[in-house]
Structure formats: structure tokens, C-alpha cells
Amino acid sequence: EAQVTQNPRYLITVTGKKLTVTCSQNMNHEYMSWYRQDPGLGLRQIYYSMNVEVTDKGDVPEGYKVSRKEKRNFPLILESPSPNQTSLYFCASSKRKVETQYFGPGTRLLVL
């Protein structure tokens, strides 16, 4: 089944404790992206990747890192999480850039 998976789905952590949210797609898509969703702000793009080893900043990249070593995986890294990074995070992929996006189920992150 074609899908985008994210792990973990729920995470509670404390300020400053590094964490990684994984994202994987099995559709051989070139484009992958991370978004955060906050009430009243809609979805905001954090980082995107056009292909392996090609990443670029979205609208809200501060406090996040990404890597794209393999085509199928695009992990989101929070080196030192802060409470303002409490949010609902979505990973998405598409065959090519800015075409139809396939979204993962989301990761709810709470930073205390």
C-alpha cells in the first residue's frame, strides 16, 4: 500500500532533549516536506527536499534540522526542543516538487 509513515505518532518530551521524528514513503517520490500545524495558523512548511541530499528551508525552519540521505526517508530533528515547538507535525511527499502531496498521519509533540 502506497503510504507515508511517521513515527512516533505521539511524543511528550522536555525542553532541550534532542529528538527525531522519522518519515518514510514507499512511492519513490522525489519531493518530501515537513509541516507544522498550529491553531489559527494553518500549515506552515518547515523544510522540504527536492531529492536526495537536496534540502531547503520553508517558512519556519528555525529550531529544526533535516537530512535526506535516502530517497524514502526524511527525518525531522529537533536538536534542543522548546515549548514553542509544541505542535502537530506532518510529513508529506510527492512525485515531483509542489505536485499532489501525500500526507502522513501526523505526530503530536508536546514539549514541557
Added chain:
Amino acid sequence: SQQGEEDPQALSIQEGENATMNCSYKTSINNLQWYRQNSGRGLVHLILIRSNEREKHSGRLRVTLDTSKKSSSLLITASRAADTASYFCATDAFALSEGNQGGKLIFGQGTELSVKP
């Protein structure tokens, strides 16, 4: 800054009525997409309309695009209670700026649609 902005923010209608949502954007685009999100879940793609298209249909959905006004509308005809969800438009940032590769996708804040049985 938000490229796409939906209007209205919330819409409540009765089953069987039509629902119209609007999206405005600021820069030139290659395409505009509409997505649906059920509460707290991942977004699901509904329809993509390219900048050289003016109207597109998919089942009960009709999307229009007016590039001169930088706006799009999503019409859901004969709505059902199951259409209750949030609807988002998304646009690509066509113009390259600050060295980015033109891969940004910008979502609006969404319209919450409630369809009452």
C-alpha cells in the same frame, strides 16, 4: 507570510446545500491545490488546478482559478454530513527568492466546514 488565505474561516450549512470556499494568494503560481482534513488527521488531496486552467471538476467538487485576481474557489455541491472537515488551499511560490529552489508549498489557514444533517 501566508500565500494562500481562505475565506470564510468557518462555514455552517445544511445537508444538500452547496458550500463555496475562496482562496486568495499573492504571487504568481504554477498550480493551486485544494486539500481536506478531518479533525487532527493528515490532509487528503482533492484537486489540483494549473495556472493555465480556469475550471476543473471532480465528482461533486468544482474548482475555479482566476489568475488575474489571484483567487480560487472550491464549490462542493449537494453537501453531505460526511463533508464536514477543514479545507485548505495550497500554492507553490513560483518566484525564486533568497536562493531557494522554488520548492515551497504554502498553505492557507483553512475553512472549517460544518454540514448539519
